[in-house]
Amino acid sequence: MExxxxxxxRLFQKMIGFTSAVHQTSATLTKGVKSDEITPVQYSILEHIMLHQPVTISEISECQHMSMPNTSRELRKLSEKGLCEKVETSADRRKQYIRLSPEGKRVMDVSFQLVEERFLQLIQSMEARELEELAQAIDLLQAKVFR
Amino acid sequence: MExxxxxxxRLFQKMIGFTSAVHQTSATLTKGVKSDEITPVQYSILEHIMLHQPVTISEISECQHMSMPNTSRELRKLSEKGLCEKVETSADRRKQYIRLSPEGKRVMDVSFQLVEERFLQLIQSMEARELEELAQAIDLLQAKVFR
DNA sequence: TAAAACAATTATCATTTGACAACTAAATAA
DNA sequence: TTATTTAGTTGTCAAATGATAATTGTTTTA
Structure with a gap:
């Protein structure tokens, strides 16, 4: 047991180094891809909506580790820029569901396109088997640690 | 080939979701662990030094995607707080190597200790074989994508 | 040796971000 | 029904962050 x-x-040490490397690599892949009209925090919110929409404001607040007032403010700015919008929902009228507007989707598609190109470069020389191993490793980590 | x-x-899509999950999980594990005397950016710099010391200011600047002037400023603040220090180096006298001071090491050890406890919670119920798979998956991803 | 490039610093400014208090409206519990 | 909790908004303020210009000293290159 000891x-x-x-x-x-030792696994923890490995994990720390790994998450640091993930941060760095994803920052590199993402560098400069965001439209100039949005701030870094706003990009990160749009990315979250992109991956999880439709999503409530509370969920964004919690997942992005941002206070409700600040989340609300940033979403208002994004709405004013026409990048996201509130969805009508019948259930609980306190809850506001958010999704990307068509324009917001377009903006994020452009960014993701650039990131994708860089990522494809990164894995260009890999064979089918390596790619499969990669996919499996991701699935494993996501199932067990990074949900 | 098509x-x-x-x-x-599809692997790219998976990767995007994965990196987003890694960000979220590591933010959750790290939430509130940093000493009150430092800012988030400063914590991230200290973490980088912790993992890579001794390291030059340019390297920190590049890896943290921060301009040299801003990196220099934050390092000055960290030095003033007694958390890191410059190392004398004979080779190139333009380069300044940085490392944690004993106090800086102590501060980071405290933070890491807290994160470690949470991480151990997260993996508490895993068996030896699962842990081994986890370690292998990390090694694979770090070797092929997240360097 | 002179010019160019590199590593780092200082100073300044605008913007972004985070924190907090006070508030509204809707849902739930007592 | 009243009280409480939940979801979200508005406004304000200070601090953190990012960007840029100008400068110093050191090393390389021509």
Missing amino acids: EQLEYKK | EQLEYKK
């Missing part, structure tokens, strides 16, 4: 703990601590 | 491209594009 050995087990030691093993887990 | 199929290959389609496969790669």
